[in-house]
Amino acid sequence: MMKESILEFSFNELKDGLVKNGFKAFRAYQLMGWIYKKFVFDFSKMTDISNREREILAERYSIISLEQIDYVMDAETVKFLFKTSDGNYIESVIIFAPSERDKDERVTLCVSTQIGCALKCDFCATGQLEFKRNLTVSEILSQVLLAEEFLKSRFATRGNSTRNIGNIVFMGMGEPLLNVDNVLKAIYILTFSGGYNIGARHITISTVGIIEGIERLANIPLQVRLAVSLHSPFQHKREKLIPIARKYKLEDLIGALENYQRSTKRRITFEYILIDDFNVSDEEAIELSGLLKNLEYNLNLIEYNPVKNRYYRSPSEDKIKLFTHRLKDLNIPFVIRRRKGEGVFAGCGQLGLYWKNTSFQ
Ligand code: SF4
Structure with missing residues (x-):
């Protein structure tokens, strides 16, 4: 029988389960520390837990739910290929970026959800x-923990933190809000103060x-x-790029985002992939300023990462300049995100094909 991963449990679930099985409640703190602070994924190495209890834990539970099959690395990214226990493959990417504020490198992990x-x-x-x-909670968390283990084995950790990863973005394979229960539970676990x-x-x-x-996110603390x-x-252009936009119309989406912002007071980021001869005209800039006028937001302009079998192209530098001048004139707050690590094809939201034609798939 397959063992259940202990990563499926929140701290309280873990504590209650352990107590029911005759463990002391503080074992839950110890386990959270070993797994989420020290990145130790083998019960037998958890030396402050008795030998007998370590054996019982190992009989009942597994920890990591993914197998790391491969990785490719360049100066800016590390891209991982993971295999699930039912033989599927997913990818995650670590992105290194210099941070002005920290005078240090910012490490972001892009996680898959489906x-x-x-x-x-x-x-x-x-x-x-x-x-x-959908990925399970433990498969989502395993991506984070395996990335941390990888970083720990290669780099010193930062300051007092045991973590190397400073930011996590759910922008990998899959639509996170179609796996919202598991994504939110994984986030609750990652934010637990006695753990990650x-x-x-x-x-x-x-x-x-x-x-x-989005409505769900508006109502969580x-x-x-x-x-x-x-x-x-423009609705018709969005539908061309994002077929589900036919169901979730732009005006309804903006209405939902206005409600979200009223209740959360949080600024929204809009991702905007720059595509030549498609969405970088004056017309687009003017329409954007009207559409988003009631929102606090940042617009992330992202250079298009060419995808095999697709005909879209990134605009020339001159066209990007013209578009951004127009955005400036219209007081639209934007930043340009340059392609990271083209060598490992690490464009978030555009993962999934790097290993496709290799022996792994
Ligand atoms: S961008 Fe890609 S991963 Fe995201 S919802 Fe569309 S098809 Fe899915």
């Missing part, structure tokens, strides 16, 4: 893969605009950040 994606966005590599299923202890403000959920999910893939202020 195997493949059913939404089939036209610009996206993941959308070309068959949707298999990352601030919710350092976690971003990125969606193509699943309105029910977690201060997670929300990023919305906009890509065009």
